Amino acid sequence: MNKTILKTYNLTKNFGALRASDKISIDLRVGEIHGLIGPNGAGKTTLIAQIMGGLKPDSGLIEFDGTDITSFTTESRAQAGLGRTFQISQLAMDQTVLQNVVLGTVGERGGVWNFWRPVLAIQELRERAMESLSDVGLADKAATPVSELSHGGRRQLEVAIALTLNPKAFVMDEPMAGLGSDGSKKMTIFLDNLRTRAPILLVEHDMEAVFALSDRISVLVSGMVIATGSVDQIRNDARVRKAYLGEGS
Amino acid sequence: MILTRENILNFVITAGLILVPIYAVIVEEPFTITLATRAVIFSLAAVGLNIALGLGGMVSLGHAVFFGLGGYTMGILAFHAQSYIPLFEWPILIEGTKQMLVVWPLAMIISAIAAFVIGLLSLRTGGVYFIMITLAFGQMFFFFSISWSAYGGEDGLSIYVRNQFPLVNTLVPIQFYAICLAILMLALWINARLAKSSFGLALSAARQNTERVRNVGLDPTSIKLVAFVISGAITGLAGALFADLNRFVSPTMFSWQLSGEIMVFIIIGGIGRLYGPVLGAIIFVTLEHFLGGISEYWLVFLGLLLLLIVLFSRGGLVGLLVGRERVHE
Numbered sequence: 204m205n206k207t208i209l210k211t212y213n214l215t216k217n218f219g220a221l222r223a224s225d226k227i228s229i230d231l232r233v234g235e236i237h238g239l240i241g242p243n244g245a246g247k248t249t250l251i252a253q254i255m256g257g258l259k260p261d262s263g264l265i266e267f268d269g270t271d272i273t274s275f276t277t278e279s280r281a282q283a284g285l286g287r288t289f290q291i292s293q294l295a296m297d298q299t300v301l302q303n304v305v306l307g308t309v310g311e312r313g314g315v316w317n318f319w320r321p322v323l324a325i326q327e328l329r330e331r332a333m334e335s336l337s338d339v340g341l342a343d344k345a346a347t348p349v350s351e352l353s354h355g356g357r358r359q360l361e362v363a364i365a366l367t368l369n370p371k372a373f374v375m376d377e378p379m380a381g382l383g384s385d386g387s388k389k390m391t392i393f394l395d396n397l398r399t400r401a402p403i404l405l406v407e408h409d410m411e412a413v414f415a416l417s418d419r420i421s422v423l424v425s426g427m428v429i430a431t432g433s434v435d436q437i438r439n440d441a442r443v444r445k446a447y448l449g450e451g452s
Numbered sequence: 453m454i455l456t457r458e459n460i461l462n463f464v465i466t467a468g469l470i471l472v473p474i475y476a477v478i479v480e481e482p483f484t485i486t487l488a489t490r491a492v493i494f495s496l497a498a499v500g501l502n503i504a505l506g507l508g509g510m511v512s513l514g515h516a517v518f519f520g521l522g523g524y525t526m527g528i529l530a531f532h533a534q535s536y537i538p539l540f541e542w543p544i545l546i547e548g549t550k551q552m553l554v555v556w557p558l559a560m561i562i563s564a565i566a567a568f569v570i571g572l573l574s575l576r577t578g579g580v581y582f583i584m585i586t587l588a589f590g591q592m593f594f595f596f597s598i599s600w601s602a603y604g605g606e607d608g609l610s611i612y613v614r615n616q617f618p619l620v621n622t623l624v625p626i627q628f629y630a631i632c633l634a635i636l637m638l639a640l641w642i643n644a645r646l647a648k649s650s651f652g653l654a655l656s657a658a659r660q661n662t663e664r665v666r667n668v669g670l671d672p673t674s675i676k677l678v679a680f681v682i683s684g685a686i687t688g689l690a691g692a693l694f695a696d697l698n699r700f701v702s703p704t705m706f707s708w709q710l711s712g713e714i715m716v717f718i719i720i721g722g723i724g725r726l727y728g729p730v731l732g733a734i735i736f737v738t739l740e741h742f743l744g745g746i747s748e749y750w751l752v753f754l755g756l757l758l759l760l761i762v763l764f765s766r767g768g769l770v771g772l773l774v775g776r777e778r779v780h781e
């Protein structure tokens with residue numbers, strides 16, 4: 204079995220009376236895509252936010268690459284090698300696509316305290332950024348201001364920025380959301396190849412994509428992981444069918 | 453340099469700043485030179501604020517603190533120099549000075565330290581709270597300067613002779629103007645380089661989306677803090693020059709009205725635009741002179757102009773004249 208890179212132990216988070224995370228213990232292993240599914244409001248985004256440091260868990264631990272990162276800031280987690288994409292795009296809207304990606308390379312390579320050299324003229328950063336844009340198929344949009352980029356383009360850009368960080372693990376919150384069937388298919392093929400670079404904890408609503416991509420799947424309902432297993436195990440799990448899959452299909 | 457409409461406008465403004473005072477020398481109108489000097493110094497103060505406000509999105513209503521600290525640094529050093537009373541005798545003897553090349557770095561360092569402390573405390577908050585805290589710091593310095601009777605208190609400090617600069621006769625208005633203009637140009641150059649640097653990119657991203665910046669492993673707060681310090685130091689330098697222009701410093705340099713005026717220059721000219729603060733300060737000083745002579749209520753006209761600009765142009769006058777900024781090259 205492959206090495207575990209990311210692990211949560213009994214993560215619990217309450218919003219007032221609402222238990223959004225209820226003793227969540229999941230892990231991500233090197234080389235895999237671990238799909239995380241669950242109905243709307245199940246607590247998927249809340250879990251991601253705790254893994255990335257945007258929310259503090261009430262109790263529980265998060266371990267990444269052998270280190271307890273529960274008390275790390277978001278920026279330290281990114282530096283440690285967690286690359287994240289958001290459910291709702293978080294981008295510098297007044298900047299160009301290229302500038303957004305170059306920011307990622309600055310984060311990864313360092314040099315943010317350079318006050319003098321035009322950053323877009325630094326070949327090393329620029330090439331790295333263009334590489335990531337080519338990977339996601341956005342190279343021809345490099346000069347476009349993000350405010351003029353389509354919704355699908357912004358989703359791709361999110362992924363491109365995460366790529367520049369050269370992370371040890373990706374944490375993606377619904378990367379297919381709003382992509383349309385064509386865009387979803389392309390993204391599915393892209394993520395399929397990405398797992399060899401770094402494993403992915405993939406929150407996704409698109410069932411077809413999750414079942415096609417995942418090595419393992421965890422099902423979250425009302426803040427609780429009710430099942431973890433292979434695609435077949437999840438498909439045939441009675442509790443999952445009752446609690447979740449039964450609803451839609 | 454690429455010939456964009458914005459670059460052409462910047463060139464025209466620069467040419468005006470060079471030619472108008474030369475013309476004033478030829479037709480012997482020294483007061484025009486004084487007005488131009490005032491405009492250039494205000495521009496410099498606003499270029500400082502524009503780094504915090506325009507690039508970093510920090511709405512500081514306390515930048516008069518730095519303007520005043522720069523002014524009082526100059527005033528206090530000159531006061532000790534002209535009265536032959538040392539500033540400190542212990543542990544080492546420090547005397548006053550009339551050398552601009554000593555005054556300026558000191559004014560910048562003191563303003564930078566103040567900006568560091570104020571930034572550290574106010575950057576924990578955002579939005580309206582940031583505005584209120586910076587405003588509160590401004591008022592604190594204002595009342596402190598009023599009560600500090602050793603240096604004139606409410607009446608301020610008069611300086612007999614303008615400070616000196618090697619090889620220049622600073623008493624000749626056009627020569628002092630040339631010094632101020634050279635500093636403004638240098639500050640604009642630094643501003644332009646900074647905006648395009650790695651730091652500038654991260655600062656502008658931190659203004660637009662802090663989550664984005666955090667998630668690439670950068671700390672938006674320390675980036676903004678450094679920008680606030682640079683911003684304060686530049687405005688502090690402007691304060692030292694302003695004190696030299698008037699040969700007088702007083703608590704009004706710390707007043708919230710002055711903080712507001714510096715911000716108004718930027719809003720008129722264009723927030724975040726390189727020459728926005730310059731265009732805004734020139735228009736302000738010109739209106740202040742001509743309308744201020746006609747009616748006491750000239751500020752009403754200024755308010756009207758401000759309202760029109762805010763309503764009709766997102767990028768201030770620069771935006772109105774040359775359109776949106778080119779974001780890419």
Ligand SMILES: Nc1ncnc2c1ncn2[C@@H]1O[C@H](COP(=O)(O)OP(=O)(O)O)[C@@H](O)[C@H]1O
Pocket residue numbers: 218221223241242243244245246247248249250
């Ligand atoms: N900041 C918050 N304050 C209060 N309740 C929240 C907050 N964030 C999320 N919630 C609630 O927690 C639950 C889980 O939300 P979320 O993690 O966004 O679900 P998912 O991503 O699975 O759709 C929802 O009921 C949501 O309303």
Ligand SMILES: [Mg+2]
Pocket residue numbers: 247248249290
């Ligand atoms: Mg969600």
